[in-house]
């Protein structure tokens with residue numbers, strides 16, 4: 001049945017067996033999901049954000065559930081570059097799936113330091129630059145909202161990645177995401193991923209205080225999907241389509257049909273985030289669902305679907 | 313009183329040091345969902361023979377993540393006044409619940425969960441009935457561990473915290489017959505004790521034995537803040553009084569505790585003052601329960617500096633040594 005269906009993707013020169021990734025911060029560093037699925041069945045894997053030095057992260061509560069979504073303010077808690085190289089890289093070396101390291105930092109030098117140390121590692125396919133984390137005081141989102149800063153950090157990091165693919169992760173919390181996407185692409189981004197979470201707040205009306213210790217958090221999950229689909233479509237139309245830059249689309253994907261919406265909107269590949277928490281093996285089911293859809297719609301190559309949105 | 317043989321300990325409990333049976337996603341069938349108190353319920357889940365292997369090595373203190381998102385709301389009249397507003401909120405994430413018992417009958421394995429209705433998910437949980445299936449991820453986290461050379465264990469629970477301690481009582485009494493196990497069960501008021509015993513049976517006397525503990529031969533002491541049953545006052549005060557009245561060597565004793573954070577903080581303090589070993593089962597809001605999201609941070613003292621570090625409740629815990637946890641209340 002599936003023999004004549006090709007769902008493999010050429011993602012900025014990297015061959016993916018299918019278009020489904022797991023999203024940064026929702027799938028651990030390497031093999032944390034291995035009890036639930038064969039990670040090598042994914043199209044791609046993206047690590048938790050790695051910073052030069054370990055980060056403790058924010059105080060708790062770090063999450064709160066909302067209708068059809070959740071807020072998180074983890075604060076980029078991670079083991080840091082050294083521990084990542086020592087403990088997690090050997091595990092990643094055992095994987096056949098293309099692995100992207102999500103890099104973050106408080107200043108450009110920190111991003112460069114992370115990327116430089118890992119650029120020569122065979123096991124790593126590329127980097128995702130997190131310039132869109134809403135939950136840290138310094139760095140993060142502040143890099144991602146100003147086109148000039150986006151250009152500067154992208155071009156500087158680009159020099160450090162060597163042959164590796166550089167993907168830039170965009171924030172939806174901007175007035176015009178097209179301008180930011182353009183800045184990243186012009187500065188050398190090989191791919192774009194969008195969206196990161198939306199800054200949001202939940203208030204406990206008994207205490208009159210925000211529920212999260214960080215006050216605000218990033219909204220993710222099904223609640224953000226329609227906005228994310230729209231933003232992917234916008235960036236596809238305004239930037240990515242003409243320059244042939246692939247988009248990794250994400251935000252609220254739980255099922256194959258969610259994923260297909262993103263692909264029709266213009267994403268070459270998609271990533272599953274929050275849904276991993278609820279059904280840790282769902283990414284692999286989404287791959288199967290995409291395949292079935294292609295069979296049903298007589299699509300022989302998934303490429304036909306990318307950006308195929310019909311507008312009359 | 314004899315001390316526990318070291319070898320046996322190492323075989324049975326090694327919190328943090330051995331990785332327990334691999335976690336998995338199961339589809340369990342509800343066999344019982346019974347109200348046992350005003351807001352307390354006991355859920356019994358049945359697992360197939362094929363799943364039994366993974367559950368066979370469960371440890372007391374471990375927990376499971378239940379998906380309650382597709383569960384119906386109870387009828388309007390069954391919704392407590394204070395939950396009317398939140399009841400209709402959609403559930404997205406799974407919810408963590410501790411094992412209160414794991415039993416094997418023939419080729420089936422049964423898992424008991426004691427739960428309390430506090431919000432939209434636990435409210436919906438009350439509507440599942442025998443025959444329904446529930447998606448479960450487990451077993452998760454590290455359970456209680458028994459260090460060498462103890463002869464007396466004190467189980468201190470607050471409210472719903474009794475669940476994992478009941479399971480611990482069962483395992484301790486089965487595996488270490490020489491060990492003396494005493495349970496302290498606290499609640500705000502008698503009706504908030506999560507036990508099946510009828511309220512009129514809960515005597516005003518200190519020393520009343522709760523059926524759930526008594527069936528394992530464990531003496532239990534009830535404390536209620538308002539004095540409506542047992543000791544009048546906080547369960548931690550009840551514990552200190554008991555410790556004052558019994559002159560026992562600190563090195564022979566260990567405390568296991570589960571309950572609200574303020575209670576755990578006080579238990580940790582008591583253990584510190586009296587140089588007692590003590591393990592606490594902690595709770596945090598959890599998005600995943602399996603170490604993916606870093607949401608469940610527990611602030612701990614770093615071993616090599618005066619700094620603190622965050623450990624993950626779902627993966628490094630939920631059971632922590634009382635000496636490592638930093639409480640900020």
Ligand SMILES: Cc1cc2nc3c(=O)[nH]c(=O)nc-3n(C[C@H](O)[C@H](O)[C@H](O)COP(=O)(O)OP(=O)(O)OC[C@H]3O[C@@H](n4cnc5c(N)ncnc54)[C@H](O)[C@@H]3O)c2cc1C
Pocket residue numbers: 375407408409410411425426427428429430431432433434435472475476594595596597598630
């Ligand atoms: C490891 C672990 C084991 C647990 N075992 C049990 C158990 O055996 N029986 C039982 O009844 N409950 C247990 N809990 C708590 C249980 O998970 C929560 O009561 C449940 O998630 C509430 O969901 P809800 O939608 O009904 O209420 P929500 O609306 O999610 O919460 C209601 C209120 O409870 C508080 N709350 C919710 N979850 C937690 C939490 N994890 N830690 C601290 N406060 C919380 C919220 O802040 C809120 O004020 C356990 C929690 C953990 C982390």
Ligand SMILES: Cc1cc2nc3c(=O)[nH]c(=O)nc-3n(C[C@H](O)[C@H](O)[C@H](O)COP(=O)(O)O)c2cc1C
Pocket residue numbers: 023024025026048049072074076102130133169195196197219220221222224250251252253271272273274275599605606607
């Ligand atoms: C708990 C949590 C932690 C996250 N951590 C990171 C992170 O470290 N780096 C990053 O770039 N994005 C992080 N994200 C954002 C996700 O990768 C993703 O962009 C976002 O959640 C939207 O997708 P979703 O709705 O499918 O979850 C995190 C999201 C969640 C929910």
Ligand code: FES
Pocket residue numbers: 597598599600601602603604605606607608624625626627
């Ligand atoms: S709940 Fe996700 S890491 Fe603990």
